[in-house]
Amino acid sequence: NDPSAPPPCTQCIADLLFRGADPCIADANCRTPLQVARQFRCAHCVRTLEHSVQLWQGWVDHDEHAPFSLPNWKPSYLVLCKDRYPNTGSSRDAQSVTVSCYNCRTILGAPAYAFRVVCPCCQSHVAMTPSLQMAIYPNPKLQTTGLPDTAVPTQVVLLPMSSEQIEAKPIEDPGLKSFAGALMEGRLRRALQSTTASQQGGPPCTFGFTMKILGADGSVHCEHSWRVAKNDERQNLLQMLADPARASFEAACAETTGELQQPEPRIAQPTEQVPPV
Secondary structure, three states: OOOOOOOHHHHHHHHHHOOOOOOOOOOOOOOOOOHHHHHHOOEEEHHHHHHHHHHHEEEEEEEEEOOOOOOOOOOEEEEEEEOOOOOOOOOHHOOOEEEEEOOOOOEEEOOOOOOOOEEOOOOOOOEEOOOEEEEEEEEEOOOOOOOOOOOOOEEEEEOOOOHEEEEEEOOOOOOOOHHHHHHHHOHHHHHHHHHOOOOOOOOOOOOEEEEEEEEEOOOEEEEEEEEEEOOOHHHHHHHHHHHHHHHHHHHHHHHHHHHHHHHOOOOOOOOOOOOOO
């Protein structure tokens, strides 16, 4: 027996996904299949499920802001993916969800486990879209290719679906000009963000951006900074973070378009990149 071979549960998940099982439906305990796979620490199952729901994934530098702290870039693996439908999970949470009609802006009640609602005013079909999450995995081996071999992320950031509760903007690219400009404006932390390298080495990531999660009153709940290897990757992530609801909807539309040409299921190995399905 090959110890690196995927276990039978991973093949079962791949078969279910190929036959149309939706991995964004939460059970009565508010757990999605991805959360269960992480709980049981099955890296093959986690990679397979993440591949089916990911909007972007790759090796990055990560810096989580803390009060009065200097930048502490750490090489990490980031997965931006779909989380769960808001009207699934516990009965109380699932029955208190509303959605806005994209055509006439009527606010509609979304019954539990209903993934499409008909607007009574304009008869438009309004689809439910899953919320998004950002899963951060450590990179102790300083990998630059492949996938992480751990099943449990060090942190999961749940993204608000309202664009008014999230802010994302680029960090100036490293250089003497950006460093001096930030210092003159009294922004020491921002100046150091533009110049300091990762504390532990890892892949070269130079194109940075910051992300803030805001409360209803505008207060900052958390703030993270990221650096990626290419500018187009940064622009793609900034566009998705600017409007998570639209990003989730566009991902669902892309999946629907590709359903007729879906290939045979393939299990994601923790040590390899899997081509998009």
